[in-house]
Amino acid sequence: MAASGAVAVDGGDDKGGVRAALGGLTTRGRSFLAAGVAAAVCAYVLGQGDLLRVGLLLAVLPLVSVTVLYRTRYRVTGTRRLSPSRVPAGSEARVHLRVDNVSRLPTGLLMLQDRVPYVLGPRPRFVLDRVEAGGRREVSYRVRSDLRGRYPLGPLQLRLSDPFGMCELTRSFSAYDTLVVVPRTEPLPPVPLAGESSGYGEGRQRSLALAGDDDVIPRGYRYGDDLRRVHWRSTARYGELMVRREEQPQRARCTVLLDTRRTAYRGSGPDSAFEWAVSGAASALVHMLERGFAVRLLTDAGDAVPGEGEGGFAGAAQAAADAAGLMMDTLAEIGQSDGGGLSRAHDVLRGGGEGLLIAFLGDLDEEQTGMAARMRQRSGGAVAFVLDSAAWVNGESPAGREAAERRSRLLREAGWTVVPVEPGARLAELWQLAGRDGAVAGAGTAAGPAGFGGWS
Missing domain, CATH: 1.10.287 (Helix Hairpins)
Structure with a gap:
């Protein structure tokens, strides 16, 4: 950029x-x-x-x-380039600045200053010596933030000074850039989750969303096409040889649900429970896209990203990198919502059909536990990473552990694979645990309806 x-x-x-x-x-x-x-x-x-x-x-x-x-009359141009323009939280990005003197006169002493938010570090300043006519100068600096978000860089300011230091004039460029700091992600092991099918293959529950079907819209004959696929009715209609298209398999679906309710989390900062949930959702969606799934990001407010394909999923024609970038940009700015429940997310999932559901949930009361339990009935498989935010702030208490175990038991009875998240836990280890528990549960209920039974 x-x-x-x-x-x-x-x-x-x-x-x-x-x-x-x-x-x-x-x-x-x-x-x-x-x-x-x-x-x-x-x-x-x-x-x-x-x-x-x-x-x-x-x-x-x-x-x-x-x-x-x-x-003094001369013209200078300034260019800013970010490398890269999207970085994970805690990583550095380099900003390259270039100043060109496009006039016929040499410049005097120049001081270059770029405006950056305070969370990215101190404001960079550079002193440039005389720039000859048609010449250029290049400088660079680094920015880093532990907090995700979108941060504007610029405008670039140029300060001119006379040789005696008696006067200084400041001129500002109009252009600016935006640095996107996305949540940190970690690589996840390719373990089988309950209800999961391979990205482009058929699951145990065959449906159009997973296996696809022959496209009934024919196309013109091309050299090398199999004559057994000639569509004679369309050939007679259009007056030219038409053939049926090959089977168009659609990608298996996965929904990553992120609970952003303000009442579900305590504390703030990079090490808070909410930031762990955001990073966990980012890691999960990137991992599932790499495995060939059509993924959508869903929040408790009912907002689905990317929302362009059928049912809000990333379409098969949409590149996985573009879908991941769009969802990561959303997670870079996402904050806690004022909504009090998961009902809107439940409404979105109501007609969603089969597919894997991966949820990152905060504190749940009895009502929200029941709502989350009903979400499982709309999904081919469901894994819930449940955070007890009170334990992240004040440490775990016997009463809190008992309440968390009771909520987890209700979710398991509804068919969820439940993984409690301890403070500071690594998602990769919990992901392996979810795959192991889901495989055991799926094997124990293989005779159940549609191949996915409940967990006891």
Whole structure:
């Protein structure tokens, strides 16, 4: 990603520009001007001609510097490039700045300054020596943030100074860039989860969403097509040889549900339970996309990302990298919602058909536990990573453990594979545990309806 702009450094005849130039006097310039005026007044009172000449020299020098700097005419262009433009939290990105002098005059001393949010680090400043006509200068700096989000970079500011340091003028470029800090992800092992089928194969429950079917829309005959696939009815209709298209398998589906309710999490900061859930959802969706699944990100508010394919899933024609980028950009900005329940997410899942459901849930009361249990009935398989945010803040208590075990038991009875998340746990280890528990549970209920029974 790159942003560029041009700045014209020239003079003008308007009085506002003159006042702005005089306002650019530095402390040294103001001191010289004040000393010159004072010396001239003293010389007039005392009748000292030599002192008057010294005073005039001191007063005129900053004014000449202002005039020369104000009447200078040249144009410079600035370009900013991010490498990369999307980084995980805690990683560094490098910002490359390039300044080109596109005028026929050499520049004076330049100070380059880029505006960055304070969370990315101190504001970078660079002093550039004289840039010859047609020349360029390149500098770079690093930015880093432990907090995910979208951070604007710019506009780039150029400060000009005269050789004596009497006056400084600041010009700003108009272009700016955006650095996207996405949640941290970790690689997950390819373990089988309950109700999961391979990305492009058939699951144990055959459906159009998993296996696909022959496309009834024919196409024109191409050299090398099998004549056994000629569609004679369409051939007679269009007057040219038409063949049936090959079977178009559709990708298996996976929904990653992220609970963002404000009442479901306590604490804040990079190590909070909510940030762990966001990072876990990011890791899960990237992993499932790599395995060939059509994935959508769903929140408790009912918002589905990317939402372009059928049922809100990433279509088969949509590149996995594009779908992952869109969902990661959403997770970079996602915050806690004011919603009090999971009912909207349940409504989205109501007609979703088969598919794997992976949920990252915060604190659940009895009502929300029942709502989550009913979500399982709409899915081919379901895995829930449940966080007890109170344990992340105050440590685990016997009463809290008992309540968490009771909620987990209700979810297991509804058919969920439940994995409690301890403070600071690694998702890769919990993912293996979910695959092991799901495989055991699936083997124990193979005779159940549609191949997916309940867990006891």
